[in-house]
Amino acid sequence: MKDIRHFDRIADALDEEARLLALVAEGDSDFEAMLWTAGQSLVAPRSIGRLPGFERAAKESAQRGWPVALRSSGGGIVPQGPGILNLSLVHVLRGEDARDLASTYRVLTAPISRAASHLGAVSVGPVAGSFCDGNYNVVLDGRKLAGTAQRWTLRRDGSGDSAVLAHAIILCSAELEDACRAINRLCALSGVRPGVRRDSHVAGLPMDRAAFGAMIMPWLAEMDRDYRSRLALSV
Amino acid sequence: MATDVVIPTDLWDEDSEAAITAWLVSDGAQVAKGQLVAEIMVEKVQHEVLAPADGTIAIVRQADEVAAKGETIARIG
Numbered sequence: 001m002k003d004i005r006h007f008d009r010i011a012d013a014l015d016e017e018a019r020l021l022a023l024v025a026e027g028d029s030d031f032e033a034m035l036w037t038a039g040q041s042l043v044a045p046r047s048i049g050r051l052p053g054f055e056r057a058a059k060e061s062a063q064r065g066w067p068v069a070l071r072s073s074g075g076g077i078v079p080q081g082p083g084i085l086n087l088s089l090v091h092v093l094r095g096e097d098a099r100d101l102a103s104t105y106r107v108l109t110a111p112i113s114r115a116a117s118h119l120g121a122v123s124v125g126p127v128a129g130s131f132c133d134g135n136y137n138v139v140l141d142g143r144k145l146a147g148t149a150q151r152w153t154l155r156r157d158g159s160g161d162s163a164v165l166a167h168a169i170i171l172c173s174a175e176l177e178d179a180c181r182a183i184n185r186l187c188a189l190s191g192v193r194p195g196v197r198r199d200s201h202v203a204g205l206p207m208d209r210a211a212f213g214a215m216i217m218p219w220l221a222e223m224d225r226d227y228r229s230r231l232a233l234s235v
Numbered sequence: 236m237a238t239d240v241v242i243p244t245d246l247w248d249e250d251s252e253a254a255i256t257a258w259l260v261s262d263g264a265q266v267a268k269g270q271l272v273a274e275i276m277v278e279k280v281q282h283e284v285l286a287p288a289d290g291t292i293a294i295v296r297q298a299d300e301v302a303a304k305g306e307t308i309a310r311i312g
Contacts, residue, residue, distance in 0.1 A: 045256065046257055047256055047257070047298065047299055050298070072274065075276070099246065099248045100247075101247050101249060101251075101278050101280060104280075134278065135278060135279075136279070148279065149279040149280070149281070150280040150281065151280070151281040152246075152281065153283055
């Protein structure tokens with residue numbers, strides 16, 4: 001992987017993630033990585049899409065320049081757009097390795113944490129007031145730098161191994177004021193309590209997303225090599 | 236005899252409860268053993284729940300409800 005891919009439509013990015021997950025689930029690949037960006041939009045879990053007020057809220061959001069796509073996984077609403085970089089890792093988990101959630105999140109957060117380590121104090125944990133909060137955000141100086149989530153599916157070979165899609169949304173140089181306002185507005189109109197605060201997220205990195213992506217790429221290449229050698233040893 | 240569809244006990248080590256994020260079949264639908272019937276989420280990790288038997292599914296826990304490992308979320312008879 002040498003480039004950051006751009007998708008004008010977030011739906012196309014989600015389709016590409018699904019394609020990579022299917023590759024690994026079908027046994028056609030053991031490791032895939034993609035750094036990508038998408039046009040300005042909001043991505044909401046399907047559970048919010050079921051709420052009675054959602055359809056009208058999504059229409060109103062699109063009219064304000066924030067079209068809404070639904071994703072199959074849970075969690076909260078996240079933004080996409082300028083200044084936001086995404087990292088998608090797809091890999092195999094052998095049966096006995098597949099139960100330790102902290103370990104599988106470390107696979108995803110390690111390259112981001114390493115790339116950010118010279119910018120301040122990096123940790124992993126929840127950040128109150130951040131969008132789609134969870135226990136495995138990458139946190140820079142107390143503010144959310146990256147949010148994470150995963151999707152696991154059984155490999156089709158009957159081995160009991162899993163294919164994992166791990167996704168991180170990295171806030172490189174995002175002007176998040178509008179994004180937070182758009183998320184809170186969509187929540188309120190859909191009937192969900194809004195509570196996203198701009199100051200829970202990084203104020204911006206001293207580099208653009210292409211530069212931050214370039215810092216992650218060597219770690220991904222190393223991970224790819226390590227991962228393939230570990231798999232070669234385990235079969 | 237009915238077969239319970241339960242939250243798997245072997246997908247994660249922690250004691251965290253799972254949220255049912257989606258049912259992919261309707262209540263009363265015919266399902267086949269091994270068919271993907273529901274998605275659950277724990278710690279923002281989405282897992283799949285497969286039908287353990289052939290038959291008619293009766294959903295007992297709805298989408299967005301929370302359930303612990305081993306809890307019955309549907310029955311197949």
